[in-house]
Amino acid sequence: MKEHAELVAKYPATQGRAQLRVAIARWLEKRFVLPSIDPEHHVLPLNGTREGLFALAQAVVSTRQAGGVICPNPFYQIYEGAALLAGSQPLLLNCDEHNGFLPDIDLVTPAQWQNCQLVYLCTPGNPGGAVMSSRQLQTADRAGPRARLFDCQ
Numbered sequence: 506m507k508e509h510a511e512l513v514a515k516y517p518a519t520q521g522r523a524q525l526r527v528a529i530a531r532w533l534e535k536r537f538v539l540p541s542i543d544p545e546h547h548v549l550p551l552n553g554t555r556e557g558l559f560a561l562a563q564a565v566v567s568t569r570q571a572g573g574v575i576c577p578n579p580f581y582q583i584y585e586g587a588a589l590l591a592g593s594q595p596l597l598l599n600c601d602e603h604n605g606f607l608p609d610i611d612l613v614t615p616a617q618w619q620n621c622q623l624v625y626l627c628t629p630g631n632p633g634g635a636v637m638s639s640r641q642l643q644t645a646d647r648a649g650p651r652a653r654l655f656d657c658q
């Protein structure tokens with residue numbers, strides 16, 4: 506350990522080691538039967554998912570209008586923080602006993618979809634624990650925002 510201490514006595518590169526990204530890309534192709542994952546452009550190792558949940562909003566949200574980010578309510582708190590710091594007031598989809606504690610995607614109007622740049626969905630939900638059905642996930646996927654982030658913790 507002493508001999509190699511200098512290798513770990515510094516912060517790693519933000520994009521992680523090439524060998525790790527290649528291993529992740531090959532695993533994704535195998536696990537999800539994907540045609541081609543480019544380790545240089547499609548993979549970013551993270552120190553926990555919160556980092557990615559936050560960073561993605563900063564990368565894809567350019568609107569300064571309310572509703573650029575849609576997320577369930579209640580929510581894992583980083584969705585709101587990421588939306589606010591990206592300059593957007595989140596549009597909250599309330600999850601309560603009337604909708605089985607799940608965000609009702611059908612309530613989003615075409616005008617709201619037009620403005621939306623990112624949707625956070627969490628299944629099983631946090632803190633409610635409700636699981637979205639395949640139909641609900643497909644509806645969300647078809648709805649048309651530029652980015653969707655499925656937080657499956």
Ligand SMILES: Cc1ncc(COP(=O)(O)O)c(C=O)c1O
Pocket residue numbers: 552553554555556581627631656658
């Ligand atoms: C729903 C949900 N998403 C994301 C996270 C972040 O997890 P981590 O950054 O530890 O991977 C948590 C942590 O509690 C969570 O509950």
